[in-house]
Amino acid sequence: MPQQEKPSTKLEPQTVMPPRNLGDLLQRIAQVAAERDRVYFSTIMEALGTRAFGPVVLLIGVILVSPLSGIPGLPTTMALGLLLVSLQLVVGRDSFWLPRWLMNRYVPAAKLQKALRWLERPARFVDWWLRPRFCILASDGGAVGIAAVCILLALVMPVLELVPFSTTAVGVAVAAFGLALVALDGLFVVMGVSYLLIVATLAMTGFAAG
Secondary structure (H helix, E strand, O other): OOEOOOOOOOOOOOOOOOOOOHHHHHHHHHHHHOOEOEEEHHHHHHHHOOOOHHHHHHHHHHHHHOHHHHOOOHHHHHHHHHHHHHHHHHOOOOOOOOOHHHHOOEEEHHHHHHHHHHHHHHHHHHHHHOOOEOHHHHOOHHHHHHHHHHHHHHHHHHHHOOOOOOHHHHHHHHHHHHHHHHHOEHHHHHHHHHHHHHHHHHHHHHHHHO
16 A cells, blocks of 8 residues: 655655666656555655756756646646755855755656656667767756756746746746756757747747737
8 A cells, every 4th residue: 555655844864876767767656656545845856866957957857848738726836846956056066955835845756657658668769869969968057057947947837837838838948958957868859959949939929819
């Protein structure tokens, strides 16, 4: 029988390696979800070994892309988490801090497992393309640039939540940036920025036409 867990409000020093790709991240989350009725954000991060920024950005992007983005209030919660993490990356912190209320946020394990199954096939496709390249775009100054873009995305997401699942569009870019940081794959930075430009252009065109 799944155990009823109390949330952890403190991030312990990283003792496991962070995920190497999307499939690795999903597998670790699935192992946690199989043992509980509800899965806290703090528990997921402990399973990922996340004191680095890349896995957290990737985790937030995956949540936004998945069917979990339809849970009321969750996209805004993820937006605030993304804002806090990105701000800390911009100012040059070596590790991140998140508030207790965010660490205590949880998702029912059944919904999380369903979302993970939905993501399995896309994860295999993405990981086939993922590899270190154009690393300068995803490290040092490039990583700061990614964080700056994520700050802007985090600020618009609470407004987008008024339209169900619209935050999924933003989540695609956030996930791409998270993958770039995790694997030092600058191509995913280019893809994420290009995707945002296309979405913004289509949105402005539709607004002008309306």
